[in-house]
Amino acid sequence: MRVVSDDAPLLHDLMPWSVRPLRIGRGWPMASDPACLRARWTLLTTAPDDSAKASLLHPTRARGLHTPVAQLPGHQTPTTAISREAGRCPEPVRIQHGPYDQQWLIPDHRLIDVARPELWRIADDRQVFAVEHTPLPDTEEAAVTFSALLPDGRSPAGKPALIRPLYRQPGGRDPNLAPGLTAWLAGRLGTGVTAEDTLAWIAAAARPGHRGCAVPLPRGLDQWREGTALGRRSLWLHTRGARCADPGQGRDTSRLRPPGGSRPYVRAPLPDRPRPDDLRYDPQERALWIGTGQVAPVAPAAWEATAGGVRVLEAWYGRRTASGEQGSLEALRPASWSRATTSELLELIGVLTLLAELREELADFAARSAATGVDRADTTGAVALRTAGVLPVPPARRRPASVLEHQEEGPDGQFALL
Numbered sequence: 001m002r003v004v005s006d007d008a009p010l011l012h013d014l015m016p017w018s019v020r021p022l023r024i025g026r027g028w029p030m031a032s033d034p035a036c037l038r039a040r041w042t043l044l045t046t047a048p049d050d051s052a053k054a055s056l057l058h059p060t061r062a063r064g065l066h067t068p069v070a071q072l073p074g075h076q077t078p079t080t081a082i083s084r085e086a087g088r089c090p091e092p093v094r095i096q097h098g099p100y101d102q103q104w105l106i107p108d109h110r111l112i113d114v115a116r117p118e119l120w121r122i123a124d125d126r127q128v129f130a131v132e133h134t135p136l137p138d139t140e141e142a143a144v145t146f147s148a149l150l151p152d153g154r155s156p157a158g159k160p161a162l163i164r165p166l167y168r169q170p171g172g173r174d175p176n177l178a179p180g181l182t183a184w185l186a187g188r189l190g191t192g193v194t195a196e197d198t199l200a201w202i203a204a205a206a207r208p209g210h211r212g213c214a215v216p217l218p219r220g221l222d223q224w225r226e227g228t229a230l231g232r233r234s235l236w237l238h239t240r241g242a243r244c245a246d247p248g249q250g251r252d253t254s255r256l257r258p259p260g261g262s263r264p265y266v267r268a269p270l271p272d273r274p275r276p277d278d279l280r281y282d283p284q285e286r287a288l289w290i291g292t293g294q295v296a297p298v299a300p301a302a303w304e305a306t307a308g309g310v311r312v313l314e315a316w317y318g319r320r321t322a323s324g325e326q327g328s329l330e331a332l333r334p335a336s337w338s339r340a341t342t343s344e345l346l347e348l349i350g351v352l353t354l355l356a357e358l359r360e361e362l363a364d365f366a367a368r369s370a371a372t373g374v375d376r377a378d379t380t381g382a383v384a385l386r387t388a389g390v391l392p393v394p395p396a397r398r399r400p401a402s403v404l405e406h407q408e409e410g411p412d413g414q415f416a417l418l
Contacts (some may be wrong), residue, residue, distance in 0.1 A: 021153025155308030
């Protein structure tokens with residue numbers, strides 16, 4: 001893990017508004033299969049009485065059968081008490097679970113202890129979420145990961161992170177950047193600089209520092225162009241092609257696949273009902289085994305990739321094969337391993353493989369950047385930003401923007417006062 005110069009500005013200042021992780025409070029409203037969530041909802045809402053419903057819901061201090069809750073922004077779900085709910089399951093939405101997993105969630109505020117409504121209000125097809133992680137010693141894990149989906153801000157090990165949206169308002173408006181930062185960069189570099197360019201630089205340059213995640217700033221136009229090109233590739237991979245796609249640069253909008261010989265395929269059919277202990281990796285064959293099924297080739301770097309100190313592939317597989325406590329809604333799981341699940345596995349292996357290759361390029365870029373900037377560390381760091389008036393950031397920029405452009409329904413159909 002490389003530590004940057006103390007003068008490098010912190011991500012905390014460059015992207016000043018951050019939000020703490022979601023806290024769902026119960027496991028069953030999230031799953032890898034949306035049909036499974038609809039079945040769980042039906043089981044809950046058709047339970048014979050409140051006692052049976054409570055045992056399925058898993059009430060907490062924040063959410064119970066009779067807790068009054070406002071509507072979740074962007075989702076027209078009922079606001080009556082969940083004890084009286086008899087309608088259809090709200091349509092599940094895709095969210096980012098941890099840095100690399102994508103799960104489905106029932107978007108109902110009555111089921112989520114801390115939903116962070118301010119994030120739901122700005123999640124759209126322009127948004128990119130930067131997720132700043134607590135660094136772990138002796139790992140090569142990224143200090144920041146990125147998501148086009150709304151992230152829960154959790155790692156497979158359960159460690160919390162900080163969610164930093166690129167935009168403070170819907171539609172790609174009001175970048176969550178220190179005021180004047182893009183103008184200062186443009187003046188220093190002699191080229192136009194957008195919010196997306198700045199995020200790409202952050203994706204390439206962010207490193208663990210003594211005081212938090214630090215972002216050394218570019219010292220010249222060539223370095224900026226190289227860094228933003230690497231950063232766009234990182235954003236493209238982390239968002240599974242949803243952002244920074246450019247077929248002309250090899251960043252396709254569809255499948256993310258390693259080149260020919262390293263592309264994983266199913267070499268032996270995967271079992272219909274794999275068990276939690278069926279997963280193993282053979283480094284000599286570069287093969288991932290699930291029971292008698294085989295996926296290959298799988299690069300060692302993809303297998304060894306971790307998040308929060310936990311192997312990504314093991315955590316991903318464990319969430320899809322865990323049985324759940326008997327009698328709980330979590331015990332209601334997909335009947336079999338589906339083709340869609342296999343496709344997700346192949347895509348994840350491909351993404352982890354490509355990210356491992358990119359990590360080597362980023363390490364080389366960082367080493368060369370450090371070697372050329374030793375004698376001028378104070379010319380483009382936090383000192384320069386303070387001199388230019390970019391820092392310190394006004395306190396209001398650390399709070400969410402006002403984005404209430406329509407009424408949001410409160411408990412029992414009442415509208416909140418704006």
